Amino acid sequence: xxxxxxxxxxxxxxxxxxxxxxxxxxxxxxxxxxxxxxxxxxxxxxxxxxxxxxxxxxxxxxxxxxxxxxxxxxxxxxxxxxxxxxxxxxxxxxxxxxxxxxxxxxxxxxxxxxxx
Amino acid sequence: xxxxxxxxxxxxxxxxxxxxxxxxxxxxxxxxxxxxxxxxxxxxxxxxxxxxxxxxxxxxxxxxxxxxxxxxxxxxxxxxxxxxxxxxxxxxxxxxxxxxxxxxxxxxxxxxx
Numbered sequence: 001x002x003x004x005x006x007x008x009x010x011x012x013x014x015x016x017x018x019x020x021x022x023x024x025x026x027x028x029x030x031x032x033x034x035x036x037x038x039x040x041x042x043x044x045x046x047x048x049x050x051x052x053x054x055x056x057x058x059x060x061x062x063x064x065x066x067x068x069x070x071x072x073x074x075x076x077x078x079x080x081x082x083x084x085x086x087x088x089x090x091x092x093x094x095x096x097x098x099x100x101x102x103x104x105x106x107x108x109x110x111x112x113x114x115x116x
Numbered sequence: 117x118x119x120x121x122x123x124x125x126x127x128x129x130x131x132x133x134x135x136x137x138x139x140x141x142x143x144x145x146x147x148x149x150x151x152x153x154x155x156x157x158x159x160x161x162x163x164x165x166x167x168x169x170x171x172x173x174x175x176x177x178x179x180x181x182x183x184x185x186x187x188x189x190x191x192x193x194x195x196x197x198x199x200x201x202x203x204x205x206x207x208x209x210x211x212x213x214x215x216x217x218x219x220x221x222x223x224x225x226x227x228x229x
Contacts (some may be wrong), residue, residue, distance in 0.1 A: 018140075033216065033217075035219075041220050041221065042204075042208075043159070043204065044219070045216040048215070056216055058216075091158065093159075093217075095215065103146070103164055103166075103208060103215070104149065104164050105149070105160050105161070105215075105217060106161060107159040108158060109157060109158035110157070110158050112156075
């Protein structure tokens, strides 16, 4: 069964460093998302991406964050200068299309980011 | 209060019993989805119920939706130890583009042998 994959599973970085989290959505899906979950808290929406552009972003998704779909398969989240409070589990998700038949979002296993 | 709040926050039952988790939300929705998360792991999609549906079944799962009360419930029948996990409801709102999901705070379910 097709699934969303994410790499790495765990990333440790120093404060101020740049990190790139990678995701491979389910092939032929059209909508892509990043969410994050700080330890012990609820899952929070960061950004949605469709047709090679951001369709919506949250207040969390400030200028330090960017997303890219560099080729036909990868979807990346870049954090330019990490802060301690960026430590969280980051989830990528994808959705097949618009319309009622494609409402489910399928999530990857997550990347645990630890900022020291 | 926030969009998507589950209760109870924690639930402990014996294997074979039924587990019921509730979710309340504030604004009009397109659909509501339930996810499961094992400790420190990813989110597994369980079931989606649309705003014009009142009840849906999938295996041992039964989901209800009451849009007048802005609430949903997830029932797991004949629970197993492997059902131990956190369960989240997530609402897909009518407004806004991109169909972002707004997650609740979750119910931690523990099924004991």
